[in-house]
Amino acid sequence: MSLQDKRILLIISGGIAAYKSLDLIRRLKERGAAVTPVMTTAACEFITPLAVGALAGGHVFTELFSREDEQDVGHIRLAREHDLILVAPATASLMAKMAAGIADDLAGAVLLARDCPVLIAPAMNPKMWSAAPTVRNLATLEADGVMTVGPGTGEMAERGEAGKGRMAEPLDIVAAAERALAPLETASKPLSGKRAIVTSGPTVEAIDPVRYIANRSSGRQGHAIAVALAALGADVTLVTGPVSIPDPAGVKPVHVESARQMLDAVEKALPADIAVMVAAVSDWRAEDEAAQKMKKKPGEPPPPLKLVENPDILKTVGHHAALRPALVVGFAAETNDVAAYASDKLARKGADLIVANDVSEEGVMGGARNRVTLVTKEGAESWPAMDKTEVATRLAAWIAARF
Template identity: 65%
Template sequence: MLATKRILLIIGGGIAAYKSLDLIRRLKERGASVRVIMTAAAQHFVTPLAAGALSHERVFTELFDREAEHDIGHIRLSREADLIIVAPATADLMAKMAHGLADDLASAVLLASDKPVLVAPAMNPLMWSHAATRRNAAQLAADGVAFIGPNAGAMAERGEDGPGRMAEPMEIVEAAERLLAASGPLKGRHVLVTSGPTHEPIDPVRYIANRSSGKQGHAIAAAAARAGAQVTLVSGPVNLPDPAGVDVRHVESARDMLAAVEAALPADAAIFAAAVADWRAASEAGEKLKKDGNAIPPLMLTENPDILATVAHLSNRRPRLVVGFAAETQNVVAYAQAKRARKGCDWIVANDVSQHSGIAGGVMGGDSNAVHLITAEGVEHWPEASKAAVAEKLIARVAASLGPLGAAE
């Protein structure tokens, strides 16, 4: 969500300013460009040289700068940003914002901007709890300013503890992604995603499963959330954290997954990335099957419900866009094309999960993928990329296919 975004970071004067240097790095890791404004007080804690070295941009410090203000630099800075982050936001800076003061570069830029603003307060607990600060924070929230933190914990002052610590850099990054997602291309859309394997019990101890890690499905759910969608993720058993901003329904078996998917409908788009087990035991043993030296007990299998085909053939609650996945070990494109026709879905994302796929570490459980997107128009061959990058590309295609909310459906 932050790739190609232009972030204007205003660093206020507080000991937490050192965290803002790490924040610059975290934002740039995600593809954002970062410009920095530092207040006079901020420069007592960190230097413009350090901020400039990390941002690879000139750092702005003065309202009446002959070089910057020949073209009304404070107006330009406010207009060219996609998002303004104030971190740390001191009590003084928040008071200026709440009352519309503009006596330095930071406050003038904030007053001259119509872009979203994210504030990360940082101050002594008594300053944060003071009635004046609480009034200012309430006024800023009413004005549409977004807040992250402050967190509770030990202060720089010896023996001081309580709410007032600036949020950690990654917390601020995630809040920035959520704020930008509020105006993303999937705003107002509901996207349903399935992910991970299913576990089909044989007895209370054993089950049938596969090697799916859920990394691709979880990446798709996270990308959809960053694009502004309301996301429901139906996840089989995985060792992954729930993506931020996503409604996650945890399930075990294919039948559980189908029930959760049906309960989550209606949706604008449904992306079935889960590796659902094709078969389950015809009957689950009530006790652990014991190895007692006699004949091996037979394992009778029965077919699991076909979740993709079930949803794709719904008459009244079918999502506008139904996307399936095909994990193949041979004839990848041909098998995927046949699967798309057989299942009745709109798109199939196919990949080679064999040992000869060429993906370092393998696709199942690995961090990279190389896929083929099969649609009614033909086949697109996407080169190897991280699963996060594949997810971003797929969600961009989903958004383009659905179009803006309110357009002719």
């Protein structure tokens, strides 16, 4: 009952992902939350207030100018009587109205009059998500303190469409709500006032507009570490390559593709107290990216692919002359001689800790579990196999102990 007695105002806007909100209500109530639904006019075109009200166990608010609901300035009361406002799905249109402060319906009025945290779960077509106005609106909302969870990557409702824009799954949204409602006793948290940079996921190095060099990293370990550090009070910037998992709430996500973009984002996030370089950065990239798709020609050998070395992000941070963080942590994904390679990497990269894992074990790269060895100048400490979330929690505690 992790949300016991928490009052959550759930705003459902008009997108196909609105159907997920039905399961979200059930998941929130399972954990003890009281859910008050607000539906936009467009949301009622996808799911019915009757279904929403049956699951929430109460009245569904839909109209700003309802005589019954507005007798006591109902939109102000809704904005003030809840511990969290959760918008799921948050469409591009609603995000734009939030960013501009437009209050021409009940949802907009409640959001503008709020005095509690707001968490949004964006959901839209990938082109809409990456469009310049949406990018600007998201930046405005984040600057206003609005938290986000997702979106994820996958198939869209439109036939043949795929990409980033899927609403986060209900359990991921619930977890983000739990983090958003965690006690705000930041002064007593061990990493309060500390700034952390975490890199996560793979990098993608283009060969031509169609093909690229990448790896199997899922980003699960890096994202979990970012969440664990934030839970201990750190101000976390998460620099992530392309992954299918949603952005976690409570951190500042920065999305990149290539190693060079990742290095640039990391350097822009400095200065920091802590750097945890988890991303599986590609060692090489194509020297020349073809402007057009390289075509196969019958009877001819494949075109040569000349590789050049990518920048070493961990080494750059570990040996930074002016802005080296107080604690630099690197990851070493190895398939053999794990501890030996990690010890060598510790010295060469200027790190304080190398977290080494044997990715030759089936299910580690891209999976949910990990077995790691912590290597420092003082020696090595092996941990048993455990869920990546538990690895993250224990590593965050190890980092906090250093401060």
